[in-house]
Amino acid sequence: MRLLLGLLFLLALTTYSSATYCLCRDGIEEKDLQTSIDYACGVLKDCNQIHDKGPCYQPNTVKSHCDWAVNTYFQRFGQISGSCNFSGTATTSQNPPSTVVTGCIYPSSPGSAGTTPTTGTPSGTQPFQGPPAFGPVGVLDPSGNSASSLFISIALTLGFSVIAFL
Numbered sequence: 001m002r003l004l005l006g007l008l009f010l011l012a013l014t015t016y017s018s019a020t021y022c023l024c025r026d027g028i029e030e031k032d033l034q035t036s037i038d039y040a041c042g043v044l045k046d047c048n049q050i051h052d053k054g055p056c057y058q059p060n061t062v063k064s065h066c067d068w069a070v071n072t073y074f075q076r077f078g079q080i081s082g083s084c085n086f087s088g089t090a091t092t093s094q095n096p097p098s099t100v101v102t103g104c105i106y107p108s109s110p111g112s113a114g115t116t117p118t119t120g121t122p123s124g125t126q127p128f129q130g131p132p133a134f135g136p137v138g139v140l141d142p143s144g145n146s147a148s149s150l151f152i153s154i155a156l157t158l159g160f161s162v163i164a165f166l
Helices: 002-013 030-044 062-076 147-165
Strands: 021-024 090-093
Touching: 021 062, 030 062, 062 090
Parallel strands: none
Antiparallel strands: 021 090
């Protein structure tokens, strides 16, 4: 009986894992999309993928370049809640943009996006705070520590404790 309860508990805690992308919204003015590109690329320090002759340059549209920039930013910051907002110009999606061309690396998870950019102290331990007028809202902690991982670890501990005492 304990084994069955334990398996049911673990099944309840597991969730379906799928790719999550950050994409620029349709219908946003190009100047606002460009502002999102400038912000994301300013933090990323490397947007050569969407420059002329880069593997993600085509299609050569502001929307396509914005999709790549905000998604790469979102993935490098570990898909932290609020890191795909860009003053309302971007939103999350379970599907990549339909315009991705062969050879363009379009990260779908934090691990596939490369290194997390560091800001603040030289050791990179200070959390990055977006500017108040633009960009993701709140404190982004590039270390990957988040309230959700704390909640999951507490839930697992309590769940296994309950099973052990049954």
